[in-house]
Amino acid sequence: MTAAPEHRSDDPHTSAQPTPAGDGAAAGDGTASGTEPAPDTDAAPDTDPADDAAPAAAGEQEAPGAPDAHAKHLAHTWEEARQAAFDCAAPIPAAPVPLRLAVGRTLAADITAHQDMPHYASSAMDGWAVNGSGPWILAEPGQRLAPHQASVIVTGGLIPAGAKAVLRTESGVISADDDGLPVLTLGGAARPGEPRNGQHIRKAAEEAAAGDVLVRAGVVLNPAHVALAALAGYDEVKVLGKPVVKLLLTGSEVVEQGLPEPGRVRDTFGPQLATVVEMLGGLCREQVRIGDGYTEWLEGLEDSGIPEALNLPADVVITTGGTGRSGTDHFRRAVAELGGRLIIDGVAMRPGHPAVLAELPDGRFVLGLPGNPLAAMMTLSTVGAPLLAALGHGQLPPVREVPCGTLIEPDPGRTRLMPFRLLYGMASPAQHTGPGMMRGLASADGVLVVPPHGVQLGEMVPAFALPWGPAIPEPKTAEAKPKSPARKSASRTSAGQAAQSGPVDWSALLD
Numbered sequence: 001m002t003a004a005p006e007h008r009s010d011d012p013h014t015s016a017q018p019t020p021a022g023d024g025a026a027a028g029d030g031t032a033s034g035t036e037p038a039p040d041t042d043a044a045p046d047t048d049p050a051d052d053a054a055p056a057a058a059g060e061q062e063a064p065g066a067p068d069a070h071a072k073h074l075a076h077t078w079e080e081a082r083q084a085a086f087d088c089a090a091p092i093p094a095a096p097v098p099l100r101l102a103v104g105r106t107l108a109a110d111i112t113a114h115q116d117m118p119h120y121a122s123s124a125m126d127g128w129a130v131n132g133s134g135p136w137i138l139a140e141p142g143q144r145l146a147p148h149q150a151s152v153i154v155t156g157g158l159i160p161a162g163a164k165a166v167l168r169t170e171s172g173v174i175s176a177d178d179d180g181l182p183v184l185t186l187g188g189a190a191r192p193g194e195p196r197n198g199q200h201i202r203k204a205a206e207e208a209a210a211g212d213v214l215v216r217a218g219v220v221l222n223p224a225h226v227a228l229a230a231l232a233g234y235d236e237v238k239v240l241g242k243p244v245v246k247l248l249l250t251g252s253e254v255v256e257q258g259l260p261e262p263g264r265v266r267d268t269f270g271p272q273l274a275t276v277v278e279m280l281g282g283l284c285r286e287q288v289r290i291g292d293g294y295t296e297w298l299e300g301l302e303d304s305g306i307p308e309a310l311n312l313p314a315d316v317v318i319t320t321g322g323t324g325r326s327g328t329d330h331f332r333r334a335v336a337e338l339g340g341r342l343i344i345d346g347v348a349m350r351p352g353h354p355a356v357l358a359e360l361p362d363g364r365f366v367l368g369l370p371g372n373p374l375a376a377m378m379t380l381s382t383v384g385a386p387l388l389a390a391l392g393h394g395q396l397p398p399v400r401e402v403p404c405g406t407l408i409e410p411d412p413g414r415t416r417l418m419p420f421r422l423l424y425g426m427a428s429p430a431q432h433t434g435p436g437m438m439r440g441l442a443s444a445d446g447v448l449v450v451p452p453h454g455v456q457l458g459e460m461v462p463a464f465a466l467p468w469g470p471a472i473p474e475p476k477t478a479e480a481k482p483k484s485p486a487r488k489s490a491s492r493t494s495a496g497q498a499a500q501s502g503p504v505d506w507s508a509l510l511d
Contacts, residue, residue, distance in 0.1 A: 076347050078382060078449065082386050085343070085383045090391075091390065092241025092315060092393075094108035095239070096238050099229060099234065102236075102239060103223055106218065106220050107218065107225075109217055109238040110216055110217050111214045111228070112211060112214060113214055114210065115210045116208070117206075117212075118204055118205075122156050123159060123201065124155065124166065126153070126168070128153060128166065128167045129145065129153045130150040130165055130166070135185045137149050137184075139151045143160065145160055149162075163201075166200035167194065172184050173187030240393045241391070241393065242281060242391070244316070245277050246286040246314035247284060247287040248288055248301070248317055248319040249267070249269050249270060249288065249289045249290070250296075250300075250371075251371065252292045253265055255267065268373040268438065277388070281389060281392040286314065292322075297331075298337065300317075301360070315391060316364065316365045316387065317365070317367070318369060318380075322368065332345075332356065335358040339360070340360040342357070347383070349378070349417060351375035351378055351434075351435035352370055352435075355383055367384050370435070374435050374437055374438060374441055381447065381467075398464070398472075402427040403425065404428075405428035406505050408450050410453050412452050419433050422473075424504075427445070429448065444469070446463045446465050446472050448463050
């Protein structure tokens with residue numbers, strides 16, 4: 001369950017050096033050239049200036065064996081990072097999974113009837129299987145019925161040989177004949193002509209004949225599909241591959257319950273990150289929390305089977321924090337020691353510029369999210385979503401356009417990702433969107449992808465949907481209206497106001 005080798009370097013054991021950016025990664029095209037992007041600063045007043053950790057100060061020493069913190073490299077543009085994450089992985093091959101794990105998976109091979117369904121004629125009612133008209137002499141259950149014989153049967157019971165119909169319990173009465181032997185006669189709620197030939201009998205192959213296609217490949221399986229597969233005798237079904245994900249949550253200062261003391265922070269990843277990964281198409285099967293020690297990092301990245309994933313190793317390991325370039329940030333050093341390579345080493349965006357994506361020699365991908373929660377979510381959307389889509393036979397997540405509801409100043413050299421809210425059909429950046437904040441994202445309708453040159457009021461700007469939110473609406477096109485004759489009584493004032501009509505900045509209405 002790992003990416004196919006044709007998408008990897010010839011020798012992934014060489015070094016943990018970043019894959020060069022594309023031809024467009026040159027100064028002046030929105031990519032930081034030769035240096036790390038400048039620390040984040042937001043236009044909003046409540047922005048935290050740092051994504052994860054500031055670049056190492058001049059003269060600061062890395063831990064022994066760590067990559068050079070000051071090595072020159074070209075950070076990917078936002079568009080390049082998305083494409084690189086999508087292109088580096090091959091779809092995981094189809095494989096069988098137990099029925100209990102099949103709901104929500106995409107079927108890779110048709111489900112067919114192995115035999116007739118049902119494979120025997122059965123009773124649809126509790127009562128008696130009968131042959132011919134009554135009264136009927138009672139016979140032992142299971143034996144062949146001669147004319148005017150009957151035997152007790154329950155719902156789902158095998159119709160005995162010779163039986164022509166089933167008489168419901170409420171339509172029959174057991175009485176005695178002249179010799180005192182028990183006989184079955186019509187009575188109770190019996191209707192005229194009951195039972196008709198074949199009445200209350202479920203015929204064999206009534207639902208499907210052997211070889212019939214029950215569910216076609218390509219369908220996303222729901223519970224009814226799985227129940228049908230079970231009826232058809234399947235114990236497992238073949239589905240398209242999905243990436244198994246392991247979460248490696250780091251930080252000795254993180255607390256998981258209650259209010260944190262000064263110097264401590266509350267865990268924002270543990271309660272929700274696995275769910276977001278599932279929304280993006282991953283199968284989150286393990287979540288591990290470690291401290292900040294280098295040995296813990298190495299142990300956390302070891303190739304070990306995951307019991308909840310049938311003892312398979314993870315296809316993707318997602319880490320939180322440690323993507324900066326100080327001596328306490330171990331992501332790059334650990335990847336280098338394990339013989340991996342860096343596919344993405346920084347993205348010219350904010351928040352989330354310390355994003356890192358690596359591939360280990362065994363084919364596992366390691367995605368490093370910054371430690372600040374909003375920066376991490378933007379990295380997950382930029383790099384994680386395309387990676388998981390590629391591994392899971394999906395498409396590159398779409399980017400739509402929405403009209404911008406305010407003026408956004410330029411920020412040369414990097415793309416800004418701004419959670420937005422829709423006001424009267426226009427997207428205005430939400431408040432409270434510093435890298436360490438979650439309030440703005442919690443109420444957002446999507447995320448604006450603001451280019452380095454900024455955006456004018458009313459201008460169409462790229463945007464993407466949140467994993468848990470609705471799709472970005474298609475922009476409305478102006479419909480041609482029939483021209484009406486000009487009204488001579490119109491005043492010059494009203495005509496002037498009409499000429500100056502245009503988009504209105506509603507952003508001040510946001511909380």
